[in-house]
Amino acid sequence: MTESKTEIDKHNVEDKRQYLAFLQGAIERMARNSASLKQWIIPVLALCFGAAMTSKSVLLGVAGIAAIFIFWMLDAYYLMLERSYRKTFEKAVNDEKDLYDMRPEETERGFLKWVCCLKAAATAPVYVGLLLLGVIVIVCA
Secondary structure (H helix, E strand, C coil), rough: CCEEEEEEEHHHHHHHHHHHHHHHHHHHHEEEEEEHHHHHHHHHHHHHHHHHHCCCCHHHHHHHHHHHHHHHHHHHHHHHHHHHHHHHHHHCCCCCCCHHHCCCCCHHHHHHHHHHCCCCCCCCCHHHHHHHHHHHHHCCC
């Protein structure tokens, strides 16, 4: 059996729609991971900084600051991946990407892109504010 041109086009449209849905799912997962990190840092810091203030331990304050840096780096990584998947999505919409190629766009990844994500408006204000709080805790402890 041979399929007509309209049936083939219909399959291609459905395939593309499914591919774009897969990419959108990856983008949403990266955004959820980033939001999850921002939610988890609060109880971690409450524990570290609360214990530092209670026991007058500078070491616990430093542990809290170390946690801030770890969470900040992970958050920037997820933001970098989210941006690279968004670029892949844009290319897929414009038919510049092979169907079902789920690799994130290489031009949006790498160390320099990660550093840019560290300084992004979605990450830097949150973690710089938490670092300032950490410094205050260490000084007061």
